[in-house]
Amino acid sequence: MDPSCPFCTFPEDIMHLLFHCPRAKQIWFISPLNFRATWEIFSNFAVLWKHVTIQLQQIDPTNEGLHIFCYTLWHIWKTRNCKIFDNFTQPPASIVSSTVQDYQEFKEAMQSEIEVGRQSHNRRIQSGQNLINPPDFIKINYDAAVHIPKQFGSIGVIAANPTNLQ
Secondary structure, X not given: XXXXXXXXXXXXXXXXXXXXXXXXXXHHHHOOOOOOOOHHHOOOHHHHHHHHHHHHHHHOOOOHHHHHHHHHHHHHHHHHHHHHHHOOOOOHHHHHHHHHHHHHXXXXXXXXXXXXXXXXXXXXXXXXXXXXXXXXXXXXXXXXXXXXOOOEXXXXXXXXXXXXXX
């Protein structure tokens, strides 16, 4: 596979693809976040991620900016794959539009989930259903893992009564 960026022919790495490529910079500029930052000051993705997420959370306690940031990263990655595997180049404005649309769908779905949960909870209260487990109820949690190279496996089980005594 060609190690160069499919959009500008510079050597491709994660920082170039998501932030340094002129195409990525254009997407960030026209995105709702309207980033005009110089990403080059960051040494790697982890450092940039920490810096940007902290700043977005300080600016916007609702985390909407953080969600848009993540959706934009995902859409830049998807458009790169579309270019490589399907030889299709999506215009930057279309990428931003898709990003915003996907985020809005997510936000609406989450709001619907919250509303459905409230309605279900209210119906149980109105019908007099007990929302607390009965006194003789025992909750069992279990998990398992396998380490194939060492041919080893393990199972864990926890049983708890209503007072969480295990």
